[in-house]
Amino acid sequence: MKNKKVWLLPLAVMAAIWFFSSAGATESSMMSGSLLGLVLDFMKGIFPDLDKARWFAQLHFYIRKLAHMTEFTLLYGSFIFAMTKNRISWAGPKAFALTLAYACLDEFHQTFVPGRYGCVPDVMIDTILPLLITLLGLAVWGPDFEKRPG
Numbered sequence: 001m002k003n004k005k006v007w008l009l010p011l012a013v014m015a016a017i018w019f020f021s022s023a024g025a026t027e028s029s030m031m032s033g034s035l036l037g038l039v040l041d042f043m044k045g046i047f048p049d050l051d052k053a054r055w056f057a058q059l060h061f062y063i064r065k066l067a068h069m070t071e072f073t074l075l076y077g078s079f080i081f082a083m084t085k086n087r088i089s090w091a092g093p094k095a096f097a098l099t100l101a102y103a104c105l106d107e108f109h110q111t112f113v114p115g116r117y118g119c120v121p122d123v124m125i126d127t128i129l130p131l132l133i134t135l136l137g138l139a140v141w142g143p144d145f146e147k148r149p150g
Contacts, residue, residue: 006085010078014102017071021106022113036063068126075099076130090143096127096134103127 036059037052044050079095088094103126107118 002087003082003085006082010075010082010098013071013075013078017075017102017106018109020071021110021116033060036060065125068122069129072099072103072126073129073133075102076127076133092134092137093143096130099130100127 033056036056040050040052040055043055044052076095076099079098080091083091083095100123103123106126107120107123109118110116111118
């Protein structure tokens with residue numbers, strides 16, 4: 001491997017995911033809820049009739065799942081970056097495999113966190129965007145993403 005420093009990026013993303021997954025159910029819910037609350041407070045300033053409690057109840061679940069999708073898509077991208085910088089072939093599929101493996105490990109890890117649990121549907125939610133990007137990348141550029149034009 002020519003450039004070992006670039007592997008610090010996926011390790012940092014993995015550490016961040018581990019940190020957020022280590023939060024208990026109440027703490028995790030409060031983190032995502034406070035962000036959503038700020039957004040809804042802003043929206044209420046624009047739309048005074050907005051029913052904040054109703055919107056919070058409807059959006060909180062989706063915000064949490066979107067956060068997981070974002071974390072694992074960042075992990076996938078960091079793997080792609082590290083692999084292409086080191087000229088590793090089949091970077092897309094290999095990055096997806098590592099992302100999928102870490103999503104499984106993350107769900108297993110959550111089984112040990114109070115109030116949280118691990119489940120297969122969450123692994124699928126975590127990795128849906130990396131899967132779609134991998135399939136699109138294979139269709140457009142082939143197995144070696146680093147050989148893309150431009």
